[in-house]
Amino acid sequence: MPYALEDEFGDIIGKARRGLGLSVADVAGRVGVTSVDVEKMEDYTLTPDQATISRLAALLALEEDRLGAIAREEWEPEPCDYAAGADIAIERFLVEEYNANVYLLLNGKTDTAVLIDAGGLGEAVAERVRQAGVRLLAILNTHGHGDHTEAASTIRRRTGADMYLHAADVSLVKGDVGGELRVLPGEDSLALEGFDVEIVPTPGHTAGSVTYVIGSAAFPGDTLFAGSMGRCSLTYADMLQTIRERILTLPAATKLLPGHGPATTVREERVHNPYFG
Numbered sequence: 103m104p105y106a107l108e109d110e111f112g113d114i115i116g117k118a119r120r121g122l123g124l125s126v127a128d129v130a131g132r133v134g135v136t137s138v139d140v141e142k143m144e145d146y147t148l149t150p151d152q153a154t155i156s157r158l159a160a161l162l163a164l165e166e167d168r169l170g171a172i173a174r175e176e177w178e179p180e181p182c183d184y185a186a187g188a189d190i191a192i193e194r195f196l197v198e199e200y201n202a203n204v205y206l207l208l209n210g211k212t213d214t215a216v217l218i219d220a221g222g223l224g225e226a227v228a229e230r231v232r233q234a235g236v237r238l239l240a241i242l243n244t245h246g247h248g249d250h251t252e253a254a255s256t257i258r259r260r261t262g263a264d265m266y267l268h269a270a271d272v273s274l275v276k277g278d279v280g281g282e283l284r285v286l287p288g289e290d291s292l293a294l295e296g297f298d299v300e301i302v303p304t305p306g307h308t309a310g311s312v313t314y315v316i317g318s319a320a321f322p323g324d325t326l327f328a329g330s331m332g333r334c335s336l337t338y339a340d341m342l343q344t345i346r347e348r349i350l351t352l353p354a355a356t357k358l359l360p361g362h363g364p365a366t367t368v369r370e371e372r373v374h375n376p377y378f379g
């Protein structure tokens with residue numbers, strides 16, 4: 103089976119290197135390898151020995167044992183059940199084109215649903231909503247990138263759902279999203295029938311990235327991946343601090359269902375994510 107994580111060793115060191123403003127040559131010189139070696143590591147074609155991993159980790163402020171475990175493909179998060187509480191089931195749709203996740207949350211008591219992101223499979227999602235006999239109340243977007251919004255118009259035309267996004271990401275949304283966008287309220291929560299949605303602003307990947315917390319599940323979009331984090335478009339140190347303070351402080355058992363890659367938990371990320379050692 104291919105390694106399930108969204109980000110591999112090469113992605114992790116590349117993001118840290120760029121985040122810290124270091125060139126390939128800087129890293130090579132300070133770690134004692136060639137620039138070609140660093141490029142190969144970031145290209146997934148070279149897995150260095152642990153001594154080199156340790157020097158890289160020290161330079162890039164990553165936790166060396168965690169980084170080594172991912173480099174050797176020894177760690178993956180435990181599979182978790184897809185539910186946000188007794189009444190709320192979660193179905194994951196994998197959009198293969200972007201390896202992106204779309205999550206449909208179904209409340210069996212109220213026969214209502216919400217969708218986290220709309221990156222693709224619009225017809226399949228709309229069909230599932232119809233078949234389940236639920237009302238899709240809203241698409242809750244974690245951020246405004248195209249691989250999370252592309253299917254919005256299809257889904258909204260078929261279901262009539264609203265679409266919510268943080269104000270700071272509205273300008274990122276391109277093309278037709280099937281109607282007006284609703285800007286997330288300034289408050290920290292949104293009450294939809296059958297869903298109490300906590301809105302946690304987590305800027306970094308984009309200025310308007312948010313993490314939605316619904317029951318025992320949280321949806322960080324591209325802010326955090328299992329064992330890694332999303333590409334940073336703001337200040338790297340601020341993004342690390344935001345994740346540490348606003349996501350890793352959630353209850354340990356909270357499931358984290360990211361925009362790409364497998365599900366994880368706050369507990370797993372506290373122990374295994376090399377950025378947060």
Ligand SMILES: [Fe+2]
Pocket residue numbers: 245247307324
């Ligand atoms: Fe993104």
